[in-house]
Amino acid sequence: MTPADPALRCGGVSHSYPVNGAPVRALTGVSLTVPRGAVTVLAGPSGSGKSTLLRILGCLDRPEEGSVEVEGVETTTLSTRRRRALRRARIGYVFQDPADNLLGYLTVAEHLALGARLRGAGGDPAALLEALGLGARAGHRPAQLSGGEQQRVALAFAAAGDPPVLLADEPSAQLDRAATGLVVGALRELAARGHAVLVTTHDPEVLAVADEVIELVDGVRRDAA
Numbered sequence: 647m648t649p650a651d652p653a654l655r656c657g658g659v660s661h662s663y664p665v666n667g668a669p670v671r672a673l674t675g676v677s678l679t680v681p682r683g684a685v686t687v688l689a690g691p692s693g694s695g696k697s698t699l700l701r702i703l704g705c706l707d708r709p710e711e712g713s714v715e716v717e718g719v720e721t722t723t724l725s726t727r728r729r730r731a732l733r734r735a736r737i738g739y740v741f742q743d744p745a746d747n748l749l750g751y752l753t754v755a756e757h758l759a760l761g762a763r764l765r766g767a768g769g770d771p772a773a774l775l776e777a778l779g780l781g782a783r784a785g786h787r788p789a790q791l792s793g794g795e796q797q798r799v800a801l802a803f804a805a806a807g808d809p810p811v812l813l814a815d816e817p818s819a820q821l822d823r824a825a826t827g828l829v830v831g832a833l834r835e836l837a838a839r840g841h842a843v844l845v846t847t848h849d850p851e852v853l854a855v856a857d858e859v860i861e862l863v864d865g866v867r868r869d870a871a
């Protein structure tokens with residue numbers, strides 16, 4: 647693998663969920679690459695399969711069909727244990743629901759220290775907190791923060807330790823304009839430092855800073871691939 651190779655690549659990914667004994671098709675034959683040093687946006691209407699695809703690319707779920715490579719490593723054939731180890735070391739993930747991202751008993755600073763430890767220390771967590779407008783919150787626990795502040799801490803936690811791949815599911819969903827501006831700035835800054843950044847969004851402010859937009863409709867890639 648060379649530095650020019652994409653950080654993430656998937657090919658022919660299809661997936662369905664069983665609902666009342668019958669499969670509900672969420673993705674059909676999706677192929678894409680996510681380059682380093684850029685912000686790539688996964689767009690599309692509600693229910694189009696964005697979260698499903700992000701979870702599969704983030705090695706949280708295994709697709710029914712297709713390949714998923716992280717930094718040149720095919721992940722769909724790895725054991726659950728090895729996939730989890732690869733995810734922890736190489737991928738930062740921000741879940742859509744703030745409650746899924748943070749541990750109630752850790753302060754903001756402790757989250758960042760944990761993120762750095764999981765990946766081998768790197769980056770500058772204090773600078774990232776400042777950039778996200780959270781410089782004064784390092785000693786606070788999630789319950790002492792608003793939903794929007796928790797979502798920004800989740801982004802800092804996911805980026806702590808500089809994982810090469812950063813995935814975020816609707817990172818501005820809970821945020822007002824000012825906070826969205828901070829998150830958008832942080833996503834661009836992470837891309838400028840060489841991270842591969844992939845976010846799902848409906849938000850025009852996030853779409854505006856995308857280097858590339860990949861559009862899903864009914865689980866199928868709609869843009870010119």
Ligand SMILES: Nc1ncnc2c1ncn2[C@@H]1O[C@H](COP(=O)(O)OP(=O)(O)OP(=O)(O)O)[C@@H](O)[C@H]1O
Pocket residue numbers: 663664665670671672690691692693694695696697698699
């Ligand atoms: N756990 C699940 N069980 C059953 N069906 C599911 C599950 N998760 C998603 N689906 C279905 O899969 C399809 C894709 O859902 P997904 O959440 O990936 O879309 P999305 O584009 O992220 O939507 P949104 O923008 O509303 O978050 C939808 O038809 C949805 O109902």
